[in-house]
Amino acid sequence: MNLTLALGDITEQRVDAIVNAANSSLLGGGGVDGAIHRKGGPDILAECRALRAGHLGRGLPTGRAVATTAGRLPARWVIHTVGPVHSREEDRSALLASCYRESLRVADDVGARSVAFPAISTGVYGWPMADGARIAVETVRSAATSVAEVRFVLFDPPAYEAFAAAVARAH
Template sequence: MDIALVEGDITAQQVDAIVNAANSSLLGGGGVDGAIHRRGGPAILEECRALRASRYPDGLPTGQAVATTAGELPARWVIHTVGPVWSDSADRSALLRDCYTNSLAVADELGATTVAFPLISAGIYGWPLDDAVRQALAVLRAATPSTVTEARLVLFGADTHATARRVQRLTV
């Protein structure tokens, strides 16, 4: 699988699947989640509500992933995953890695070949940027899905992109 670090807006990525750093309610929120719901339109929210009414009445558990339509986004699907909130007193890195692993598994089930990921948990959930990049790259480099040939880590802002490039060089 090719891994690309891309500076930009995840909602503009022309890929098979866009991963959403969702909250457990699946009903939209701020940051990446809000942007995906706003740009994707009401079809995404409609499918998320159906998932809440059927498979996830208590919300999507942290580290798990589920797909919906992409609505008006330039993708076929949105894969929603709930990242862990950073804690300096508990190691939640396995849950963060699960977000990437389970999103790739869902992409594989869908037959997606290109997937765009945000930097999960690095926003309002407070995960330190350097470690969030390390965790993402560790999973993406070790993954062996059968259909995904390109994974993009879409980074918002030049500073975040520069940090990710630096971490990528240090962890080769």
């Protein structure tokens, strides 16, 4: 697998699948989730609503992933995953790792060969960036997947630097 880093907007990535750091409702929100829904258009929300009307009536559980159309985004699919809220009292790192592993499993299921990930849970969910980067890189590197390219798309230079450090340590 080719693992790369990019500084920029995940909604502009030309890949097979873009991973959305979603909330469990799948109905949009702020941050990456809001940007994906805004730029992708109503088709993404329509498929999310259909999932909620079906087997995900209670929402998407933390650590799980599901795919929808990418609508107007330059990708074929959006893979929605719900990251854990960071806690100082409880180790939720296995749930964060599951987001990356499950997203790659869903990518394999739909036939995606290239996947762009945001830094899941490191925004409003409060996960420390360096630790989030470490978990992301270690999990993706060790995942059994047919995905040929994983691109971590980081919104700002500090996030990019944290992921670059995690990649360097993983070598």
